[in-house]
Amino acid sequence: MAVSSKELGSLDIKKLLIKQSVPASIGILFMSINILIDTIFVGQWIGSLAIAAVSVVLPITFLISSLGMALGIGGSSIISRALGAEDKEKALLTFGNQLMMTILLAVLSVVVGLFYSDEVLLLFGANGAIKEPAKEFFMPVLYGVPFLALSMMGNTVIRAEGKPKFAMMAMIIPAFSNIILDIIFIKFLNLGMFGAALATSISYFMCFAFILWFFIYRSELKPQLKHFLLQQKVVSEISSLGFVTFARQGVVAILSIILNHTLFTYGGEDSVAIYGIISRMLMFALFPILGVTQGFLPIAGYNYGAKLYARVNESITTSIKWAAFLATIIFVVILVFASSIVTIFTTDAKIIAETPNALRIIFAASPIIAIQLIGAAYFQAAGKAIPALLLTLTKQGFFLIPLVLVLPNYYGIFGVWISFPIADILATLVTAFFLRREMKRELV
Template sequence: MSKSKDLGTRSIPQLLASQSIPAAIGFMVMTLNMVVDTIFVGQYIGKLAIGAISVVMPISFLMSSVGMAIGIGGSSIVSRAFGAKDQEKAQLTFNNQISLTLILITIILAGGYIFYEPIITLFGAQGDLFSFSESYYLITLLGIPFLSLAMMANNNLRAEGKPRVAMLILIIPSVVNMFMDWVLIVLFDMGIEGAAWATTLSNVAAGSFMIFYYLSGKTELRVTPSLFRLKKNIVNEITRLGLVSLMRQGSISLLTIVLNHSLFYYGNQAGIGGETAISIYAIPNRIAMFAFFPLIGLSQGFIPIAGFNYGAQSYKRVKEVVRLAIVWGLIIAGFLTLLLLLGSNFIPTIFANEQEVDLLHYAPQAIFVIFFATPVVIFQLIGSSYYQAIGKAMPALFLALTKQFFFLTPFVLIFPLFAGFEGIWYAFPAADIMSALICYYFLRIGMKKLDTKQINTETSLAN
């Protein structure tokens, strides 16, 4: 029996759990890998290495997010095609995703190597951070094609009802990275270059696993070279929906540029030092990636369920999964917030040794303030994911940009004018609250439209 059919028949709580838990575990291990990476460089190399990773990581994610964007946009089409029992469209969409990913990532990598100096400078590699950032960037760029393919495949595996395999794509490179961090940084004392090679090898492992799995014939979606030729209508739909994810990552990258330059400027103004200020933020940034893994897993598990049932015109099931995802998300996020606030003084000691006095002094306040409004982020995650799942690109794009682009980036520029260096931290909870209010409003509109569609469907069937 096709695993994708389960998305339209199993109970919603069982489905959401079976889709979200593997996704959450995968993201947990992936983000734990980032946390461990930061711990290794912080304990064995120093705060400049932490700052360098904070500068380069958003660039790597922006480049590789091309694969993620194509996968999210394409998997939305695949989910709805499976729901509508259109196998031909599902197969064509999957193979067009492969071609599109390879073409775009080749162009991006060429530009990334040619213009690497202005790129890393733009993202905040200033002063003593530049040489560390340069070394880390040039090496990690080698693994971007593999990471992009893995991200694309990850979304399609969930669309065909294989969340556990999708989880493995996230777990394998994380385990490889953590092991290679120990080997290359601790045993071989390779410094920042060792951290970069560990990351690159882990991305190669992720891409290689994806390639071998799809060639094994164990998937509903098959690699079919005759379907690689790009079809305009498919590419347009992938682009419209994938643009949501790409613009979201683009807004995060823009935020990183503004944030790193603001931290550098106001850190110097406060007498902390610009490089140190960037390294301070790197700690809550890494914690955010790790702490939010259950919420990201929940939103990723939600998408194929909502998309499949919307395609099958089972609108009551779509409403049920939206409501359940929000309730679960609020409970999980509330618990996470409590842990982060209570642990704000302890967390920095994990990343920095006792010589890094400034990091240990300033990071606790940053953690406490940044995560103060964490529970409400579930509205933005589910809001943008819902409209993406049902193929509505424009509202999905708008909601995806609410926090980073419309609120947090301008707040980071405005708040320090009145509150100085600490104003940067207060921008985060303010942006969380504002974006949550807007996303909640759009979700209510979406649910009312589902009620109308359900009535029309039942009337049509009765006639």
């Protein structure tokens, strides 16, 4: 086993978390910048309606590609623990099965998307004037989704090997290529929504090409043909842990459907565009917290597999402290600069007037979300699929969706915005209870 993966069980936790989290954070930052600038270009060069269209389409493509992320995170939990227990054969078998499962499911999903594109777009909220630009963006992006799914799967395996810098590069490359191609296709060639979609699909392929190069030339996992043959036990273990991630993305997709329809009902296309801006800011602003969470996963998984429970305990407390500190800084920045942020995306006066207050409300509970994210991630890293699933679904599934369905009936659009911090607070309280109990009972 390479020295890089052994370090997960020997380096000082604080140094190790920095080593794992900083590259992950930078990678997520560039991915978020990519999506953010994409939205800015679309909003400034095509119009606010285009932002609404992208907001409808991206949850669909992310749902399909999240199959790769789910299989990647589920398999990577097994790989981290297998490397910790020095079981190289299990790690190789898991990786081979991950790859085959991702290819099969991604291609099947794309075929379904092609045959039922109108129905899918309508389901996700392509109402009124949003429908045509959404369809124009959806079709080219759909062809690139298998490459995105394979990239998401491969990226988590790279981290499980203890090579976060390569995982970071895999996220930076498509960000740069997408931004450059956006400028060429939208600004200079005037290809509109089709150009934005084409740039996105090509960037997905660029990411896949880099990850393929890594596994051929730099990875310590060199599977043979026998490792690619699907085995029921391995598939079941990957699926049970991966289902946690896919269930979360599935719930996010359901939330997107409910949000888009609710926003359109109470505020029309403008409200869908407003949330389109806010959702991009959520992805962008929370990048360091998500980076800490990604950095935490292989550390916790490896040390849990090696039965070094004191190190697992330390990694939990350290990760929560750092992530909470970063989240507080982000909240203050959003609070102060909300109005300036919104003007970057659009020149539409109504959207500029209404978005800042909604942005502040949605970010109101962000200082405490670290507990919920790290807590759910621990149970996944430890291979405890059921509690990981339940805690992962707590915010969006158990709290946010019911709140979004109920509160707008009484408070209109404000009811949508206030649902987010309420769900954050409730989910954090639930996760804190179960995480504290686990640390006292198991990690001693």
